[in-house]
Amino acid sequence: MPAGQSVMSVASADPTGDGRQHYVLALRDLAEDTLRTNGRAAPSRTLRVLVANADGSFVDAACNTRVIFTTDEGGQCDPFLDSDQGPVAKGAYFTVHNGVACGQHWTDYITFRYDRRRRACVFHKRVIEAWEMNTQDTPDADALRLSEHKEIAADPRRQILLSAYTPAS
Incomplete structure (x- = not known):
């Protein structure tokens, strides 16, 4: 753990297919709350992937400080902690969920894949959705309606490593 x-x-899965549990960690600066309370910009948050070795030790396989949105990137809510999901992992894939539902309503799912051949985590897909108030005036109308749905898939010819990935609008 970085000082x-x-x-x-934390999420765990077996992306390498070796039968061992590997971990995806969402980390934050210990002083995050203090910095925000004092009016400073929120510090970046870290997504770290730890791959288990046969001897029980771990290798820091990948790290990124842009995938987990900071506490001030969601308007009035924390886009990572308020989502109550954290990272989710299954097999070779793991997803970070950023989103808010207080004032604005949006989600931003960013998925990566562990490439066993390269022994590296690469960008797989990003799904962005936003909702707005539904102006339909019928008794059974939903309160919100989907106003945006965008999917950005990885280009298999130009893979982006997790460490180099930056979410672009």
């Missing part, structure tokens, strides 16, 4: 950081959330 000065604490764990917000």
